[in-house]
């Protein structure tokens with residue numbers, strides 16, 4: 001089982017709830033997951049992990065959160081190449097464009113997206129919660 005870092009940014013708690021569910025899924029699959037708010041993680045720490053679950057809501061105009069998460073993601077990007085990665089995040093009024101762009105960018109960086117990204121409209125409902133747990137299982141087993 002790969003050592004997985006679950007790294008997220010959340011302004012109002014929805015993506016944080018998703019991150020905790022992803023972590024639950026990793027544990028349920030017998031994996032080893034560690035949870036980090038984006039502000040508490042760095043590229044240096046990332047070098048000790050073999051897989052990544054990254055979470056960020058849609059902010060700006062269908063963008064990643066610009067002050068903390070995006071700079072961290074840009075630092076992490078070179079380290080994602082060839083590694084199992086899953087993405088998740090909450091959104092409001094959009095159609096998920098930010099996640100499509102993000103997934104494409106990850107793939108261009110060489111990340112191995114091992115499951116479809118999981119999005120939740122606002123707080124994760126029952127279906128989105130189950131999808132977050134399944135995402136955790138997928139990355140733990142990758």
Ligand SMILES: Cc1cc2nc3c(=O)[nH]c(=O)nc-3n(C[C@H](O)[C@H](O)[C@H](O)COP(=O)(O)O)c2cc1C
Nearest residue numbers: 010011012013014015057060062090091092093094
């Ligand atoms: C400044 C700001 C910009 C946002 N921009 C978008 C957007 O472009 N598209 C969208 O679907 N939701 C947008 N939202 C809504 C958030 O993605 C949504 O409230 C989400 O649930 C927040 O997740 P969090 O609780 O993890 O912070 C925006 C919210 C804020 C505060």
